[in-house]
Amino acid sequence: MIKIVTVGSKKELASFIDFPHDLYKDDPNYVPELFIAQRDLLTIHPFHKHNVVQTFLAYDGGKIVGRIAAILNNAHNKFNNANDGFFGFFDCINNTEVSATLFETAATWLKQKGVTGKFIGPVNFSTNEPCGLLIEGFDTPPFLMQTYNAPYYADLIDGLGFVKNVDLIAWHWDDKSYDDKSVRLLNALEERLKRSNIVIRTLNLKKFKEEAAKLREVYNSAWDHNEGFVPLSDDEFDYLAKDLKLILDPDFVLVAEQEGKIVAFGLALPNYNEIFQKIKRGRLLPTGIFKILFGRKKIQSLRIYALGVIDGYRKMGIEACLYGTIIKEYKRKGMKQAEAGWTLEHNDMVNRAIEAINGNPYKKYRLYEKQI
Structure with a gap:
């Protein structure tokens, strides 16, 4: 049975940040984020002054199998006259039950915050930071401040009824x-x-x-x-x-x-x-x-x-x-x-x-x- 833990302690936050390192330990194209930068982003970044972020971990037994952040971006909603919610920091084993539970948890949290519009992502925390799910170009490591994920992520998200909002292109020379x-x-x-x-x-x-x-x-x-x-x-x-x-x-x-x-x-x-x-x-x-x-x-x-x-x-x-x-x-x-x-x-x-x-x-x- 999948158990969801709401991240609250320093130890849980460290586990949240570290999970991708274990998930991608055998992937030659994976680039770890600096721990101190991720910790500060999730705790003291000025984004938190006017917006709300809640992070969650998914456990199967005693093992972490996924993570997600639910993001209430008040600045986005005010600027765009919307009432949307966002998800970010999504990482997950290739398991539909785990991904469905994570997204259901994040969506429920956003609904409790009064969100009635779209559920958009991934963004960490907005398009001003790393965002987007990699869907083409898995054969090379990401460049600085770009996201990276396994190819199966798209199937997990598609399977939950999400559709394309927009595609973003990276160009190479x-x-x-x-x-x-x-x-x-x-x-x-x-x-x-x-x-x-x-x-x-x-x-x-x-x-x-x-x-x-x-x-x-x-x-x-x-x-x-x-x-x-x-x-x-x-x-x-x-x-x-x-x-x-x-x-x-x-x-x-x-x-x-x-x-x-x-x-x-x-x-x-x-x-x-x-x-x-x-x-x-x-x-x-x-x-x-x-x-x-x-x-x-x-x-x-x-x-x-x-x-x-x-x-x-x-x-x-x-x-x-x-x-x-x-x-x-x-x-x-x-x-x-x-x-x-x-x-x-x-x-x-x-x-x-x-x-x-x-x-x-x-x-x-x-x-x-x-x-x-």
Whole structure:
């Protein structure tokens, strides 16, 4: 018989975080999340100030066989005039009874909180964090801040009556496959932008707090039409920025600026999953921290994490300049692989632009929904 435990203690939380390590111990493509980052996300992240998350563990006898989080995202419901609930952090053995019990538990909790709309996921906690169920592209490890799961997850979720909400695409290049047209045209594009007093520059890390505040405005404006988007609060963006500052490479943090106003930015991150994959159970101590310190300069891949332009400045060539500059630096540093995304499946303008520089749509993630 399947028993559900509502996570409450530190020990239960540790078990919740650690369960995927045991589930995927024989999977060569699995990358463990850092324990401290997951613990903080589930306990002290600013998301919890205005929203509610409850985590659950499923036991069969004395063994953990699954986990799930029920998420009441009040910010989403207010922004979208909805009354939806979400699920995230779903991991499970290949067993329909276990998955059904987990989802029934999460749905019941959300109903008790007054949710009457859709049940959407997976999101950890929203589309601003890792989200989507991997449905294509199981043959390689995930890049930084992307989800990973076994192929059977889709069958478990489909079997519970969920349907597609939207698919998300991740794009790939190796060191020889990209089209460097945007690099060759970079000087001409930059000169054209200068006639509109727009310049491309790297982020000023000495004024990081001031720069981050400007980037928050661009982020919340540039993505506000994306499906499922929820603006980040000041505290949430500052939390994200503080985390990213620890791992970013200044050469890959670019802004487009017009007379002191930031109108676009592009952010690519070294793919630290190359290192995290070697850190047992996501523990920084005793040796994990040294693997990061000594391995970060050897990272050979890059994730283009975000690239956005605010209304009124699109189709001016800014996107091409940002991509071109990132590709130029990627090439200069001798890196071997890059991933861009995710992008929404129906974002034709962005997807065509990526296809034009030979991006390969090599992974697909799905957000699901059903009436609660």
